[in-house]
Amino acid sequence: MIEGYLAADVREAERPYLDAGVPLMERAAFGLAMVALRELRQRRGTTAGAHAVILAGKGNNGADAMLAGIHLRRRGVAVTALLVHESGVESTVTALRNAGARVLSLSQALADCTTGMPWPGIADEVGDSHTPLDWLVGRIHMSDLIVDGILGTGTRPGGSSGAGMPDELAELLMRIGGGWLPRRSVEERRPLVIAVDLPSGIDPDTGTVVDRNTVLFADVTVTFQCSKAGLLLAPAAEFVGRIEVIDIGIGEALHGVAPAVARFEPADERLRVYVKAPGWGDHKYTRGVVGVVAGSSQYPGAGLMATASAVRAGAGMARYLGPANVAELIVSQSPEVVHAPGRVQAYVVGSGLPSRDEGQPADIGEQLDRAAAAIEVALGIPTEDGLSLLGLPEGPARKVPVVVDAGGFSVLPDARVRLTSDVVLTPHAGELAGLVSSFGPDEVSREQIEAEPAKYARLAHDLTGATVVLKGPVTVIADEHRLWSQTGPSWLARAGSGDILAGIIGSLLAQSDDRQSRAEIAAAGVLVHATAARIASGQRDDPAAVGRPPTAQAIIDAVPYAIGRIIAASSS
Ligand SMILES: NC(=O)C1=CN([C@@H]2O[C@H](COP(=O)(O)OP(=O)(O)OC[C@H]3O[C@@H](n4cnc5c(N)ncnc54)[C@H](OP(=O)(O)O)[C@@H]3O)[C@@H](O)[C@H]2O)[C@@H](O)CC1
Numbered sequence: 166m167i168e169g170y171l172a173a174d175v176r177e178a179e180r181p182y183l184d185a186g187v188p189l190m191e192r193a194a195f196g197l198a199m200v201a202l203r204e205l206r207q208r209r210g211t212t213a214g215a216h217a218v219i220l221a222g223k224g225n226n227g228a229d230a231m232l233a234g235i236h237l238r239r240r241g242v243a244v245t246a247l248l249v250h251e252s253g254v255e256s257t258v259t260a261l262r263n264a265g266a267r268v269l270s271l272s273q274a275l276a277d278c279t280t281g282m283p284w285p286g287i288a289d290e291v292g293d294s295h296t297p298l299d300w301l302v303g304r305i306h307m308s309d310l311i312v313d314g315i316l317g318t319g320t321r322p323g324g325s326s327g328a329g330m331p332d333e334l335a336e337l338l339m340r341i342g343g344g345w346l347p348r349r350s351v352e353e354r355r356p357l358v359i360a361v362d363l364p365s366g367i368d369p370d371t372g373t374v375v376d377r378n379t380v381l382f383a384d385v386t387v388t389f390q391c392s393k394a395g396l397l398l399a400p401a402a403e404f405v406g407r408i409e410v411i412d413i414g415i416g417e418a419l420h421g422v423a424p425a426v427a428r429f430e431p432a433d434e435r436l437r438v439y440v441k442a443p444g445w446g447d448h449k450y451t452r453g454v455v456g457v458v459a460g461s462s463q464y465p466g467a468g469l470m471a472t473a474s475a476v477r478a479g480a481g482m483a484r485y486l487g488p489a490n491v492a493e494l495i496v497s498q499s500p501e502v503v504h505a506p507g508r509v510q511a512y513v514v515g516s517g518l519p520s521r522d523e524g525q526p527a528d529i530g531e532q533l534d535r536a537a538a539a540i541e542v543a544l545g546i547p548t549e550d551g552l553s554l555l556g557l558p559e560g561p562a563r564k565v566p567v568v569v570d571a572g573g574f575s576v577l578p579d580a581r582v583r584l585t586s587d588v589v590l591t592p593h594a595g596e597l598a599g600l601v602s603s604f605g606p607d608e609v610s611r612e613q614i615e616a617e618p619a620k621y622a623r624l625a626h627d628l629t630g631a632t633v634v635l636k637g638p639v640t641v642i643a644d645e646h647r648l649w650s651q652t653g654p655s656w657l658a659r660a661g662s663g664d665i666l667a668g669i670i671g672s673l674l675a676q677s678d679d680r681q682s683r684a685e686i687a688a689a690g691v692l693v694h695a696t697a698a699r700i701a702s703g704q705r706d707d708p709a710a711v712g713r714p715p716t717a718q719a720i721i722d723a724v725p726y727a728i729g730r731i732i733a734a735s736s737s
């Protein structure tokens with residue numbers, strides 16, 4: 166599991182060590198240099214003769230980068246450091262110069278164009294440059310490595326590399342490749358980009374990015390002691406690349422500090438609790454039954470996808486609750502699905518159902534009534550009619566969790582009824598905008614949610630009391646404890662993905678016990694979903710490989726393999 170901490174908590178943890186004179190920056194810089202050297206070696210076979218450009222800010226992030234530059238020099242790497250704020254931590258600047266690097270301010274670097282001053286390690290073949298900036302960008306593009314040490318945990322909240330930075334620097338970053346150069350473009354001489362602690366221009370805590378055109382896509386982000394929360398959250402996560410954590414020896418001070426966000430990795434031991442093989446004495450009921458209220462005669466596909474993935478994610482049994490013609494279709498594909506009401510351990514409702522509206526066909530109205538009834542069961546407030554629609558006996562019904570998707574949002578109880586974590590909402594940004602606007606005092610737009618997904622997932626939880634799974638390129642899950650954040654391959658941006666995810670989460674909920682965190686189970690479900698998509702798209706062992714477009718059916722068929730892989734990885 167990767168856990169992301171708030172910048173203030175990390176600073177607080179560092180303080181006693183710094184007061185005691187522990188050389189934290191030297192440790193950080195050494196770790197950074199080792200990663201850079203390893204990456205250079207992997208790319209070029211050797212580090213000798215490589216050229217690194219260090220973009221150094223005036224704070225300790227820049228100092229880290231420059232101290233790492235000294236280690237690079239010692240191993241034969243030519244180093245040019247650009248003081249992008251025109252100055253830097255003075256002792257470090259001197260030490261780097263003494264190690265044989267060129268250290269120059271941005272304006273000096275631009276002046277090099279006129280004087281024709283050569284840069285060590287870079288052949289002077291930067292093409293037809295027209296302006297000093299063209300020339301400088303050309304030289305940087307000729308390097309083997311760009312070290313992004315402009316801003317770290319000292320980034321002012323709400324700031325960005327575009328806001329508050331000199332225009333010249335924003336322009337330089339934009340031209341180097343901020344925002345538009347895809348991380349994996351296979352230009353032969355594209356330099357490797359390593360971000361120091363975090364890509365400069367992202368908010369360390371919230372992952373918001375004010376001007377995405379000025380943030381460099383990192384191949385690797387080398388972060389110190391622990392991931393920073395913002396690295397795991399959208400939209401920043403797109404710029405982060407692979408995360409490498411360097412232990413600088415302050416772990417003890419972070420004990421007892423709650424991380425703000427967490428992410429499951431496939432090999433996490435903790436996943437064994439949620440993604441598991443049946444035990445010796447298990448039978449279909451002990452493994453959990455999931456009830457699916459999704460799809461209608463008008464939209465049968467979503468019912469099919471949610472049920473098929475619920476079955477494949479390991480529940481002992483799936484009940485389909487809905488019209489006979491949809492059930493027939495489902496059973497033809499998953500013969501083990503039971504089309505009969507009865508007791509379940511978790512519901513999945515709403516996928517493939519439109520919002521409640523007057524004049525809807527009768528079977529849609531009835532499906533929405535069932536969805537509402539399942540939500541009432543989850544909240545412990547079932548009505549007699551609801552129980553009979555779900556085929557449950559009259560009397561107090563046992564609370565079971567419910568995954569609410571798509572049309573299900575339109576049958577949530579009104580804002581006077583506080584939902585609980587047993588209600589797991591799975592909206593995308595547009596649907597969350599609707600939810601937050603109807604439960605809260607203010608209208609919120611899809612664009613606002615996309616810019617600050619973590620904030621709004623948390624707000625939606627605060628307003629409703631439910632577990633909120635905000636789907637997106639990075640899926641954020643919020644409950645009263647913390648945020649979870651899971652990424653998936655972009656191939657998941659396709660019709661049917663949401664229905665499959667709802668089925669998987671419902672299946673894992675049915676297999677869980679009452680005391681387990683719904684948010685954590687949902688995070689595990691998002692990981693299963695992403696793993697299935699990786700298998701189905703052919704990305705398999707190399708997440709960086711592009712792969713090929715998977716059909717929804719291929720993702721569904723890959724779910725059992727994803728479960729198998731996660732069980733194997735988390736138990737080994
Ligand atoms: N403490 C330690 O022992 C350790 C620290 N470590 C390292 O230190 C890093 C934190 O260093 P830091 O605190 O010096 O802040 P840092 O991120 O370099 O930048 C601050 C400068 O940028 C400026 N600035 C801020 N926002 C801006 C904006 N939006 N736009 C423009 N400018 C902006 C701001 O200037 P201001 O305008 O406020 O005068 C300020 O001068 C941390 O990430 C890690 O790498 C590790 O080595 C481990 C040990």
Ligand SMILES: [K+]
Binds near residue numbers: 313317360363
């Ligand atoms: K940085």
